[in-house]
Amino acid sequence: MPMKGPFYYIEIGTSWNWCNGGVHMSYLKKAVLLFFFIGVAVVSILQIQPPVPLSQAADHSFSAQRAYAILQEIARAPHPTGSAENDRVREYIVSEAERWGYKPEIQVAEYALTGANRNLVTSATLHNIVVRVPGASSSKAILVSAHYDSAIGSPGANDNGVAVAAILETMRALTYLEPLKNDVIFLFSDGEELDLLGARAFWRDHPWAKDVGMVLNYESKGSSGPSMMFETGKQNGWLIQQMALALPHPVTNSSMSNAYEILNNDTDFTIAREQGVIGLNFAYGEGGYTYHIALDDLEHVNMRSLQHQGENVFESIVHFGHADLLEIKGPDRIYFSMLNQVISYPKTWSIVIALLITAVIVYTLIRRRKAQCLQWKSLGKAILLILGGLAGTWAMMYAIWSAVTMFWTTDMLLYRIEWMAAAMLLLILALISCTFPILQRWADLRHMHAAGVLISLLLLWLTTLYLPGASFFFVFPFLLHYALFVFGKESEREGERGWLLHAASAALVGWFFLPFLFILIHFLPLVFMPVLFTLFVLIGFWMYPSLLVLVNQGSRLIALGLVVLSVVLLGSFHYQTQPSADTPELNNLFFVENADTGSSYWVSRTGPDAWISTILQQPHETNLNDFIIDGGRERRVWVEEANYQALSSPQLSVLQDEKDGEYRTVELLLNTGRGAKDYIMLEVVDADVEEVQINGNAPDYRYAEQRNWNWRVRYYQVPVEGLRVTLRLKTTTPTAPVSLRLMDGSYGLPTGEQVASRPAEMIGGYEYDKMTLVMKSYMLP
Helix, strand or coil, X not given: CCEECCCCEECCCCCCCCCCCCCCCCHHHHHHHHHHHHHHHHHHHHCCCCCCCCCXXXXXXXXXXXXXXXXXXXXXXXXXXXXXXXXXXXXXXXXXXXXXCCCCEEEEEEEEEECCECXXXXXXXXXXXXXXXXXXXXXXXXXXXXXXXXXXXXXXXHHXXXXXXXXXXXXXXXXXXXXXXXXXXXXXECCCCCCCHHHHHHHHHCHHHHXXXXXXXXXXXXXXXXXXXXXXXXXXXXXXXXXXXXXXXXXXXXXXXXXXXXXXXXXXXHHHHHCCCCEEEEEECECHHHCCCCCCCHHHCCHHHXXXXXXXXXXXXXXXXXXXXXXXXXXXXXXXXXXXEEXXXXXXXXXXXXXXXXXXHHHHHHHHHHCXXXXXXXXXXXXXXXXXXXXXXXXXXXXXXHHXXXXXXXXHHHHCHHHHHHHHHHHXXXXXXXXXXXXXXXXXXXXXXXXXXXXXXXXXHHHHHXXXXXXXXXXXXXHHHHHHHHHCCCCCHHHHHHHHHHHHHHHHHHHHHHHHHHHHHHHCCHHHHHHHHHHHHHHHHHCHHHHHHHHCCCHHHHHHHHHHHHHHHHHHHHHHCCCCCCCCEEECCEEEEECXXXXXXXXXXXXXXXXXXXXXXXXXXXXXXXXXXXXXCCCEEEEEEECCCCCCCCEEEEXXXXXXXXXXXXXXXXXXXXXXXXXXXXXXXXXXXXXXXXXXXXXXXXXXXXXXXXXXXXXXXXXXXXEEEXXXXXXXXXXXXXXXXXXXXXXXXXXXXXXXXXXXXXXXXXXXXXXXXXXXXXXXX
């Protein structure tokens, strides 16, 4: 007979008995369960939010308000390497350090680097700011680093003004404390946006580099969110244990480092890691729509993120400043944060844990099979249903996301990515709700639960072997999941409490996965969204018993309601992302002059819009490489002829020219016209470049893998005396002439052109925006 109570109606011997049928629950009970899940989801995400800034902070502690005052000076305007604003920001940082009694030094260096393409060299004159604070009895020095240059066209308030301001405010606070035990080296690097050139120059040339025992690096990829510790380097065991003691609000887990390596991104920390030095790398990344564009301004700085970043700077320096840094490397650990605590265990345990869980699961499968509560055929069918559901979901989400990206631009999606993700999640829940009646016909609950256990076990082994930092995701969140499978009794008693146990199991899975997925939605490129949404479906299968309780009656009506709510969210998303001052449309405009042909052009990478059309009234579409020295690849631009300004062109002088058969060695002196010291670029059109020196230095070829297109060098902050480039060329014939193209660039449009200001609902973006480029060809006979 049924058991009744004030909150539930459950039939004994039903679906919670592993060998039988279904479950019925009162609407009140369902409402309680639903709000329980919502509460778990909300609290799990709230626990990773950055702390609230202190209204009044003591002199000896970090203050977000004081750091923001510093930031106001740093982020007044874009300050890329080589610009006058870059000089101003550097002078301000130096003056602030001197104000608190420090003695900053400027490391002036040149660095030339190729990426995977050996034929493209990036080089610059760099000005790193370094400050060394002696410790009372130093073991090794701590390097605290943040870059102070911004991306072109971006004020760099978050990337990386917040980190610079946080470090300067920490330097002030340290003057009120007792001296630290260890030396601290503060590095404000230049040229980070140019392939990390400033950090490379520090580690190659600076005498203090050999004294560094560990690194603390601070970055940003957005405008809000928690300051997460996402990278350590190898042999991080001691560091993780010490970080757990140092940080009051840690947000971290070991899977972040694995994900970061897969994405192949780099920060200044990368260069330290290449030198065999480990440490802690911090960044925040919500609000990624501001990244590297003009929206990265003071209005888009989140004070809680500033507080969290600064707190991580201050507390890390104070803690590690008193630690023994002679032997900091130890066996790697797997770790994750929860409720302001860091839980970690040795990486070597992951194999043992996986073996133990596997042994228990296999034993339980055999035992349940002998008890005739599991059938291999039915179990295989359940596994195929889940895998087929995941494959179908991925295909559907890929199609839907392709349509989404056709209808909304990347910039619009990033403005309100949470709303779009929520709409997609509701569609997924609607899909799951619709499929439950089908699943119930094809596989019962006990086989679906067993299939979910086996899939999580498979993922445990895959992560343990290939992504060990993520293996904890298939251990701790599934403890109740595994326990219910192993210890569940084939008895009527389970029917009375099964729904509670499965609800707790589902909540534990959600508690671990939802914050991580929330972070990934903001950090991962949009192309990964279908994969993330498919992972949501997998979580739905793991929560199947509890979700079945909620939708076992009226699943179609529930699905319809979810679809309607999703459409409402999409409509709200569309309305909120229309071009406005808060969500501006990105466009691009720059000026190109060709001294050879005596012609000038307006060029846009984004095509005509309401503002661009006032300047490019009858544009034609063409390839960018036809107008400037570009990468050789096809990049479509819109072009229209402009009034010729007769600007001074870049200059090339031949200092030496020696021929040796098909080889030719030339030394060139390059200089800019019109004082355009920001940028210069040289291209060799019809000869192979075998060797090169730039101001007497050979490029760093460590990443070079192939040669693509013509050889080019681009140089930022051109010296007053010009740039000396020595080339060893291989020509087609000993008498063949060599064609060269030279281009210089300056930030800002020519003063002779009257251009209306961008409307408030538009903002500049992409390479070359609001730059003036002048190109001239030369021939070596």
